[in-house]
Amino acid sequence: MLSEKVKKEIEGSLKKYPTPRSAVMDALRVAQEERGHLTGEEMREIAGILGMEPVRVQAMGGFYSMYNVEKPVGRNHVQICRNISCSLLGAEHLISHMEKLLDIKTGETTGDKKFTLSTVECLGSCGTAPMMQVNDDYHENLTEEKIEKILKGCK
């Protein structure tokens, strides 16, 4: 079920566009922000608000890689970049290091649901490679020590 807060935010988004459908990306994002992922029920509710067919909303959820459709993630979604600039400066090694630290493989979530580890293809921060994103925050110029400190600081 979408919360009243989310519904209110969706209403705010509707004002930005001449067609309600344009608000679908904002709607999916704000719904996801509450629990970290999207359920089928939430997407059907969004479809109802925007006057869209549910399958069209689901198609959006499937196309854009940042929507976690029916795929719960941990409280801290750690996304480490593995594209060219990060790779040249040791991203693969840091990914392995993080897998060891968290005792999970890339794509998995820790048993306590605290961390989900993902790899991504370029986060647009190549001058400060290697880098990663934890939820909305960028962490740059990573080293093993820096990663350990960042993970320790996560709630």
Next chain:
Amino acid sequence: MDKILLCNIDKPDSHLIDTYIKGGGYKSLKKALKMKPENIVQTVKDSGLRGRGGAGFPAGLKWSFIPKDPTLRKYLCCNADEGEPGTFKDRAIIDKDPHLLLEGMIITSHAIGAADAYIYIRGEFAFGAKRLDEAITEAYEKGFLGKDILGSGFSLDIYVHRGFGAYICGEETALIESIEGFRGQPRKKPPFPALAGLYAKPTVINNVETLACVPAIIERGVEWFKSMGPEKSPGPKIFGVSGHVKKPGLYELPMGTPLREIVYEHAGGIKDDRKLKAVIPGGVSAPMLTEKDLDTPMDFDSLAAKKSMLGSGAVIVMDETTCMVKVSYIISRFFSHESCGKCTPCREGMHWTTNVLKRLEEGDGRPGDVELLESLCTNIFGRTFCPLGDGAVMALRGAMSNFKEEFDYHEKHKKCQVS
């Protein structure tokens, strides 16, 4: 050269409107609002400003395609989807000097007669999206946005539209589809966005850096802008240098600065004093160059003459320890991941090249793999719906033409020659 685009980013509270105004910000807007829209278009045309997003199309010419009919609704879209690996220039402007972008957008909207503008920002830039929202609120409070801006009779609203993880939305028609609430897949052109773009209305789509050039052109004039760089692609350019250099980062320099100067003077040379092996001059779509090409001026035409491209000005430097098969695999994997799936040569072809490169890289190459890659390139290039497939092939061909022996070695010996 005085910094134009990055002149504010190191100031404390550079993102606030008061800081921006104190540094002379929004003066150009006041000047532009007194100009006739067609004169602004002509000024930008005369300046020779070419789009900084990758294609290098003349910005003023693009604006001039917008129909003059005042009864038609028109849109401006700022492309802040910055997703090409190696590229990180627009984020600096968005995060640290959002009002420079807004001022450029307001002037551009006035020039083309748009009453609504959208900033399409990639979803990962959550901080930047927040900064832009705050900057937009400040601009409304000062009367630079909204109804009857500064008593000029011109009205404009700017909205932030957040993408959510699709590189293809940097392609202008996919960006439009995405704002309209569809999957970001490119549209067939024509009609071009200038005639039927967002909501089927005339639309201009410009990159962040392009729009950020506009206030300075209005303030300082055409001759000043043309005094920097080559005649056919003048102005300042932000080069984003990453990879194996001592001082990676953003360098604002005149267009046409030689690649050697960027790598060895500004970025401090190769990390750990190793030898340079290759440089990608403009984001991963741009075919790589080697030592012999380092004196190439970094501008659209000089790089095209070297069978590469300026793209977004994202310089990725690789030293002698770099395996080009691995680099090609990473680049191919990126394009395969980001293929929107609309057309078969890209969707299937990129997946195929990625698989072949992966097995070559991992020492599982099969006889004929290098030939297969060449054949795949031939069957993808020029046969895809949008330029994504072409970009991927150009990158792979660039690596294979410069470092063919490395690919052959991987195939034959099932191991890397370099690392």
